[in-house]
Amino acid sequence: MMRELYTQVIMDHYQRPRNRGTLEGADLEEHLLNPLCGDEVTVYAHLRDGKVADVKFDGRGCSISQASASMMTERLMGRSREEAEKEIRTFKAMMIGEKEFPAMDDLAALKGVIQYPSRIKCATLAWTAFQNGLDNAEN
């Protein structure tokens, strides 16, 4: 049953992460640590014309945290700030069972995580970091 958590999609994002790396002179750069396990992630973005023009992530952690970060970069790339914030809110709502996962999207692969409360923080780590980054980039 549990091995279903580790789907092909998650393992693919984990082992071939999209947009992994750093961004020089990023408008948004935010580091976040999961105090429960030591996993960490840094997210970077160039914000141009109110849009997320480029986004990258770096860090180390479990398959869930890294795959989720990879999916996030795909999801947020090119979005307006408002759209990005909405995506983050929606994702968090999905992770606490308040919203459905989109059927035809890689994100759906993270659905299995809901059953394991301790892993939810892994899945949301990068997303929380990005939101914090947006908040800080505002000032």
Next chain:
Amino acid sequence: MMRELYTQVIMDHYQRPRNRGTLEGADLEEHLLNPLCGDEVTVYAHLRDGKVADVKFDGRGCSISQASASMMTERLMGRSREEAEKEIRTFKAMMIGEKEFPAMDDLAALKGVIQYPSRIKCATLAWTAFQNGLDNAEN
């Protein structure tokens, strides 16, 4: 069974305490409070030629603490310092079941207290105060 605790002897010492009062210019004056219940006692003594020439007690508390103080004054009056210290040690040993109570003495009335650990401190209050007083009077 428990009413046996309140023997005629204890009630007599409680209601007609011996040597109750204060001593002006006492060589030994020591106040002690039982933090568990608020009972308090002050013991006074004149020490002359290495002897307890006079002894009094004052305070307020339950029948056990006051009766025991009253008996103590009778017991220590006229004793040498060494004898007094030995009396106190012996009494404390009796109260923790390490020594027998003297058969033909008022003190024997306190034997019943042993069964009630919380009351043992009531019975030893004045005795501890007197020992503290002797220690302090030494300097």
Next chain:
Amino acid sequence: MYDVEEIRHHFPILERRIGDRRLVYLDNAATSQKPRQVIEALTDYYEHHNANIHRGVHHLAEEATVAYEAARRKIAHFLDTPDTAGLVFTRGTTEAINLVAYAWGRKFLREGDEVVITEAEHHSNLVPWQLAAQATGAKLRFIPILEDGTLDMEEAERLIGARTRLVGCIHASNVLATINPVERLAELAHENDALMLVDGAQSAPHLPVSVEALGCDFFACSGHKMLGPTGVGVLWGKPEILEEMDPFLGGGEMIREVHLDHSTWNDLPYKFEAGTMNVAQAVGLGAAVDYLESLGMENVREHERRLGEYAYRRLSEIEDLTLYGPKRERTGIVSFSLPDVHPHDLSQLLDEEGIAIRSGHHCTQPLMRRLGVAATARASFYVYNTEEEIDALASAIVRAREFFGAFSGAKP
């Protein structure tokens, strides 16, 4: 509706016999007994789910974490607040108040600042402030009580002022059976930019409590007095205030990042929960709160109000007996004394009849001094007590008085 006989069946200890007598347990203000439901919650936790929480990804750790956090939500609901972030588990009221006295007091109190508490505080809400005052140079001021045991609110209005940084007050007294107007004190505190701390050790178990309605900033209570296990209590605090405070205990779980030379702190409430917490006890307190809510706190209050009044009336009938506290608006506590029988002797004689009451200073030495006594006797009631038990109390007191009177008329 409120079926006290059925309730009594839930409490195994009520079947105890003391010698040849049935136990009449009237020492509930000291600690309450535990229903089967709470004892079973503890056993179930240890037999099926026990694990260390928050940091494990195995089944037991998930289950234990869920149970612990569910207990936190239950207690937040019980205290009528949505702020689980403000709900910190502690060992009890005492640790909760010390937490504030250290983590807020040591950080924010300064020379010349004042902490205003009352003459009737339990040592738990007095000594921590003495220590904090000593460490910071702040001063303590005391709201006096009137003859009937209620607070002198005129004096409170004078005392709470520009220098006041915190007002602390027992919600209900463990001696006087009063319920203090802490809502009004909170207003006075806030008008003066001070914080309001409510010691709810004697209210949370007995009255419907809403920390929102009280308008306080901190609220502390103890699990063991409200049908829960020993070793657990809570501090509720407004999250924005807790946020500004220094940490209290350092260790695992309360941290975010630890370096050899510095550390950063976890989110609320974890910032104040250092090391392995009292997990089973928190779960047990959750079960206690479930039990109380199944009875309904309005019903609990009504039951105890009735018992308190009945006891007051029955004991007033005893010659020479002094009762403390106001005549009306009482909780289920009666404190009293007899001229000829020391409270210690009285409770020992009552114990012989299976009746457990408390005697002593009840951790309120300054209040005892104010009342002019060294100690009082106290009977305190809870969900399972009955009028018959109060009748037994009253006649046992009369017998004790006769017993002591029999030896002599002379007073000690």
Next chain:
Amino acid sequence: MYDVEEIRHHFPILERRIGDRRLVYLDNAATSQKPRQVIEALTDYYEHHNANIHRGVHHLAEEATVAYEAARRKIAHFLDTPDTAGLVFTRGTTEAINLVAYAWGRKFLREGDEVVITEAEHHSNLVPWQLAAQATGAKLRFIPILEDGTLDMEEAERLIGARTRLVGCIHASNVLATINPVERLAELAHENDALMLVDGAQSAPHLPVSVEALGCDFFACSGHKMLGPTGVGVLWGKPEILEEMDPFLGGGEMIREVHLDHSTWNDLPYKFEAGTMNVAQAVGLGAAVDYLESLGMENVREHERRLGEYAYRRLSEIEDLTLYGPKRERTGIVSFSLPDVHPHDLSQLLDEEGIAIRSGHHCTQPLMRRLGVAATARASFYVYNTEEEIDALASAIVRAREFFGAFSGAKP
């Protein structure tokens, strides 16, 4: 002699199934499971003897007090000290160390003083000293570990000197499975008029401990890691040192006389036991200690030494697996990592087979940095574990590795 099958029957939770698998509980360094004897001691306490202690003169209060003080004597005996006056109940190791950091540290540390601890400390014995250092201006110094995880004792000799006021060290590591030479550190401390604090959270449950033989001044441990309930632990301290310390928490029971403007303190150990204590939990810990002594701590140590060595050997056979800590003289803990499988993923896959291990930083972030990892996986054994369980662990690790390997050879 040591009949592990019989022992297993005492632990109800070992009958739990995780999905369709039998529970294999290898997370004992986080918390231990509880034998029936301990659970029953708690139930018996609540069903027959529960009362608030020390201040009551009724039967239940006497019984509860006797049970609580008997537990104190048992634990003093277990730690091989006659000093019940030095044995203070706390919530656990973390509170015990914080007690010292506040009541001793805040009173005696000064600018320029040094507290020497190790790189391998649990956050519990690091963060309290960071906070104390911040409050007093004292400095922390760190004894490094060598490649094999043992302490660099040469460096220790250099670091412990005239400025040192306290040396603190884990007796046994919760990650490296080392047993540190705390006796020698105590000598070094005392040669420099400093005190020695031993964090015994991972030793008291697993080794015969004599605080006298260790020569330390403070020793802290947690009940929940040694078969006891959550919510209880102890601080043992030399009475003459505890005597000199300030009080920590203020409240009931720790006082002698309370006036509005000042208070005086109770005798040891009560001076440090403020408010209603974790009475039932102390009694439960007493039962846990009885249970451990019935097994014999020498036998417990021998059983775990064997399991630790067996696990070390079995896991060494797994390709690419890194094991931390020394090869010999290990406790019953193995920490390890695999290059391709993050510890979190590993423990989740193991959980699927009913095997509970821990993954993460184990509250030792600085040690993790020293080892160059963010997290490790850790299996830890106790009285009820078997070699078959270690076999199950080893094959499950191999399967997890294959599972992750199946997706791709590429490393993240």
